[in-house]
Amino acid sequence: MSQLANLWVETTPIAPPRTDPLAGAMRTDVLIVGAGYLGLSAALHLAEAGTDAVVLDTGPVGGGAAGRNGGQIIPGLKHDPDELEALFGKSLGERIWRFAGDTAKFVFDLAKRHALEAGVRHSAWVQGIHSTKAAERARRRAEQWQRRGADVAYVGADEAARITGTDIYVGAFVDRRAGALQPMSYVRGLAHAALRAGARLHEHSPVLALERKGHLWEASTAHGARVTSDAVILATNAYSSALLPALPRSIVAANSLQIATEPLSAPDRRAILSGGEVLSDTRKVIRYWRLDDSGRLLMGGRGPYREPGPEKDWGHLRREVEKLYPALRGIRFTHRWGGRVAIHPDSMPKLHLPEPGLIVPIGCQGRGIGWQTAMGSEVARLVREPSYDAVLPITPIRKIPFAPLKRIGVSATIAMMRLADRLTEPAR
Ligand SMILES: Cc1cc2nc3c(=O)[nH]c(=O)nc-3n(C[C@H](O)[C@H](O)[C@H](O)COP(=O)(O)OP(=O)(O)OC[C@H]3O[C@@H](n4cnc5c(N)ncnc54)[C@H](O)[C@@H]3O)c2cc1C
Structure with a gap:
């Protein structure tokens, strides 16, 4: 297995944008920190509307989670529509579930409009149901979305086994609004589209400090260069740092890891997610998998709280593949990689406006392809029309209590969640 090789970097046909690090002083309407889905979607939508935008990133485009996922x-949020209406009230709750329910469509439409060659396919998300309790919840989820006209269904164990090629699930929630893409191709495609629309982009230009000067913002980078802007969008998600000290303390930046096999044989490809579906399950310690365009099986799941390093950090994913699909025992694993996901304790993405002109959308909850792309357009509108009522309420940044103990807390929580998964799975 190659050392930490990200499959998506190797297989993307899309060339990187290759921009120069920022040099000297620059003036723009909007500075965007972070060249992932959110930052680039915001830049694209701003540029299309005629607003000047500059994007800076510490590394290359897609160096964060956007190139690694x-x-x-997957449309929707962790909370189902009825829950959203209970949490936020009927009117805002409805606005949130409608927005969330349309995020996959938002990606399909955007990719089509800009002819992004990102291997985008509209198929389905299959949520494998691991316990009878989770099945009750998934039935309710299906019923709530169906009532609202969405193309979703709850299927029983036999149909779940037919789709997934494994009989471990008691049923599945099937969401036909969903699909798949090549993440690195998509983020590079967004960068090219934003540049074509007139946005400016500088990679390898970490923003080290943000300072409010009068009614303007000044950002300084490692090379002593500066950007002055009317507004700043902080699009750093799970890679947020001390630039805004409270921000990294308001999320759990959890490591999620993936491994990929060599391309499967034709019979194995016909047995596993042969309709191009993508899968994640209801276990507390989630597993997710899919095939890529060349028929490799990609298995993902939790990682250690520290930065992953030794090959054994991926060992559990290899074991999952062999447990789920005994026919694949002995298959060669060719790639392993990982990245960080921003999670809030209440599983809701957030929109903060800590100071005038500083906009901070954060917390993809693991569904950032759709959510963060759509939020990019939403925050672009908020910058242009400050009185715009965005889909999420603007909330203060709340530190997670005992943040310094997060590392111990997260490891202990994962151990407890793994035990809970084992106890709730039907015996076999
Ligand atoms: C292994 C893994 C699997 C996942 N699977 C899925 C999936 O299947 N489906 C899905 O919808 N979501 C998935 N996610 C989540 C998804 O990848 C993220 O939600 C999404 O990439 C977030 O996009 P973003 O633009 O907000 O942030 P990112 O793509 O993380 O971009 C943030 C950028 O900010 C930059 N940055 C940070 N600090 C600075 C600074 N000071 N100066 C300049 N730049 C800075 C970083 O370098 C980075 O490029 C997964 C995530 C991981 C890690």
Whole structure:
């Protein structure tokens, strides 16, 4: 297995944009920190509307989670529509579930409009149901979305086994609004589209400090260069740092890891997610998998709280593949990689406006392909029309209590969640 090789970097046909690090002083309407889905979607939508935008990133485009994820385009949020209406009230709750329900479509439409060659396919998200309790919840989820006209269904164990090629699930929630893409192709495609629309982009230009000067913002980078802007969009998600000290303390930046096999044989490809579906399950310690365009099986799941390093950090994913699909025992694993996901304790993405002109959308909850792309357009509108009522309420940044103990807390929580998964799975 190659050392930490990200499959998506190797297989993307899309050339990187190759921009120069920022040099000297620059003036723009909007500075965007972070060249992932959110930052680039915001830049694209701003540029299309005639607003000047500059994007800076510490590394290359897609160096954050956007170039490393599972490529599963999943609409919705962790909370189901009835829950959202209970949490936010009927009117805002409805606005949120409508927005969330349309995020996959938003990606399909955007990719089509800009002819992004990102391996985008509209198929389905299959949520494998691991316990009878989770089945009750998934039935309710299906019923709530169906009532609202969405193309979703709850299927029983036999149909779940037929789709997934494994009989471990008691049923499945099937969401036909969903799909798949090649994450690195998509993020590079967004960068090219934003540049074509007139946005400016500088990679390898980490923003080290942000300072409010009168009614303007000044950002300084490692090379002593500066950008002055009317507004700043902080699009750093799970890679947020001390630039805004409270921000990294308001999320859990969890490591999620993936491994890929060599391309499967034709019979194995016909047995596993042969309709191009993507899958994640209801276990507390989630597993997710799919095939890529060349028929490799990509298995993803939790990682250690520290930065992953030794090959054994991926060992559990290899074991999952062999447990789920005994026919694949002995298959060669060719790639392993990982990245960080921003999670809030209440599983809701957030929109902060800590100071005038500083806009901070954060917390993809693992569904950032759709959500962060759509939020990019939403925050672009908010910058242009400050009185615009965005889909999320603007909330203060709340530190997670005992943040310094997060590392111990997260490891202990994962151990407890793994035990809970084992106890709730039907015996076999
Ligand atoms: C392994 C893994 C699997 C996942 N699977 C899926 C999936 O299947 N489906 C799905 O929808 N979501 C998935 N996600 C989540 C998804 O990848 C993220 O939600 C999404 O990439 C977030 O996009 P973003 O633009 O907000 O942030 P990112 O793509 O993380 O971009 C943030 C950028 O900010 C930059 N940055 C940070 N600090 C600075 C600074 N000071 N100066 C300049 N730049 C800075 C970083 O370098 C980075 O490029 C997965 C994530 C991981 C890690």
